[in-house]
Amino acid sequence: GESVGLHLPTLSVQEGDNSIINCAYSNSASDYFIWYKQESGKGPQFIIDIRSNMDKRQGQRVTVLLNKTVKHLSLQIAATQPGDSAVYFCAENNGGSQGNLIFGKGTKLSVKP
């Protein structure tokens, strides 16, 4: 089972490379998904969201891909910068409830200069 202070999956990339962070979500009835970035000691910061009627959405340097068939979500960061170093969480809206977001376990992104 899980241990206290579980180790996060870590992705280490070189500055300037593209990063891909993956997430599997749990509720097939969820129809809204969000990626958050969390820097050490801070709250989750909204990056990008996507609704289930889409399979791709692009923002500034970020792209979210949604595959509902396999309940998979990914976040692509183009030209990764040192300031992108953080823990990234995906979240789902738990089947359209009144705001109960379910967060994934998070992936720690480390960008090497």
Added chain:
Amino acid sequence: EPEVTQTPSHQVTQMGQEVILRCVPISNHLYFYWYRQILGQKVEFLVSFYNNEISEKSEIFDDQFSVERPDGSNFTLKIRSTKLEDSAMYFCASSARTSGGRETQYFGPGTRLLVL
């Protein structure tokens, strides 16, 4: 840019004591939330609040917890008798609408609660 604010940033308390965590949501938002994050673990939903009442709560949100919107700006989380396992980072969030949970929630910086 409007943001959610929380006070205090850190709170240390003795087991059994009451604590009140405070939040000021974004001013035109109508939906308010509390989440917690135990060190090294994922963010967990506690409660959502709309129109002066709880909309939804998780199993974590037991009788020791309560929320209140005492005035037009503040949103508080009270833990009546803290336990060691309540030690966590507590995040407040707000959204303009809920639209069946399809509205962006903006998070505050959190209050780190340590129960001794």
